[in-house]
Amino acid sequence: MKKIDTAYHLKYKICISGAAEIEHCPPGTIEKAELIGKLIAEAGIVLVDGATTGIPWYAAKGAKEAGGIVIGLSPAESKAAHVRTYRLPLDYHDLIIYTGFGYSGRNLLLTRSADAVITIYGRIGTLNEFTIAFEDKKPQGVLTGTGGTSDELEHILKIAHRGNGKAVFDSDPRSLVEKVVALIYAEEEKREIE
Numbered sequence: 001m002k003k004i005d006t007a008y009h010l011k012y013k014i015c016i017s018g019a020a021e022i023e024h025c026p027p028g029t030i031e032k033a034e035l036i037g038k039l040i041a042e043a044g045i046v047l048v049d050g051a052t053t054g055i056p057w058y059a060a061k062g063a064k065e066a067g068g069i070v071i072g073l074s075p076a077e078s079k080a081a082h083v084r085t086y087r088l089p090l091d092y093h094d095l096i097i098y099t100g101f102g103y104s105g106r107n108l109l110l111t112r113s114a115d116a117v118i119t120i121y122g123r124i125g126t127l128n129e130f131t132i133a134f135e136d137k138k139p140q141g142v143l144t145g146t147g148g149t150s151d152e153l154e155h156i157l158k159i160a161h162r163g164n165g166k167a168v169f170d171s172d173p174r175s176l177v178e179k180v181v182a183l184i185y186a187e188e189e190k191r192e193i194e
Contacts, residue, residue, distance in 0.1 A: 011069070012184050013046045015114035017129040018055025018121045019148055025121045029055070029146045032173050033120050034062035036143065039177040040118075041068025045184075048073065048114045050106060051096045052088050055120050060092040072096040073113065075106040108132055115184045116140060118176065122149040127156075134165045139183035145171040 018033065019025065037059035040047045047063040049056035051072025060070045072093045076082035077100030083090065090096065099106050103125060111117055111132045116139040119130055127149045133140050142150050157164050166183060170176040 011044065011046045012116075012181075013048045013071070013114045014040050014180065014184075015048045015110055015117040015129070015133075016040075016056050016059040017050075017111075017117050017119045017126050017133075018059070018150075019123045019126055020050070020052040020054040020056070021123065022054045022121065024147065025055070026145070026147045029121050030058050032143060032146060033058040034065075035173045036118060036120065036177060037062025037064075037068070037070075038066040039174060041066035043177065043181055045181070046071060048110065050075070050110055050125075051082065051093060055122070057089060057092065059120070064092045069094050071113075073106050073110045074098045075101065075103045104128065111138065112136065114138070115187070116180050118180055119143065119150045119153065121146040124149075126150070127153075134162075134167065137166060139180060139187060140165070140167040141176045141180035141183075142167060142169045143171065143173060143176055144169050 033055045037047055041063040046069045048071050049060055051074040063070050070093045074082045074096050076086050076098050078098050082088050099109055107129050111129050117133040118141040120143045142153050168179045
């Protein structure tokens, strides 16, 4: 049997970071999250999320409805704990990895498992995922105009005096996904040269 060159078949992964609680997000944010999930799937990229409710769930829904692949990283140690203890959903995922590391440990694994991170809306956990990805020098996209921490990140970077890292900001979902995909390919080209 001929062996498949697995490196050729590996897909890029984009992490969707956003609030699980969406009570305060501006109108249209949920639809934008679904659209970003759809655009990621259409680009042939795997969507990775925290296997949670809210913004990540809607992005996963958009990706699955577009025929994409979605992998979730749960804070729970098992399917039973994921559903009963954390009260998190199982739908719109091809695979859920039960990390057993709680939210902060899951956030680290989540951002590190992806080639880039897109932030939509958000609260403290989303800020945590953004800063982890920033310190890891990951390409990041922030969908502005969606409220929460995502509308504060440019200001936070400005007062932190560390530059923007590899973060791009845009209020248009399609333009943002295109920018993030371009950053992923640029990073890959840079690694091939090194």
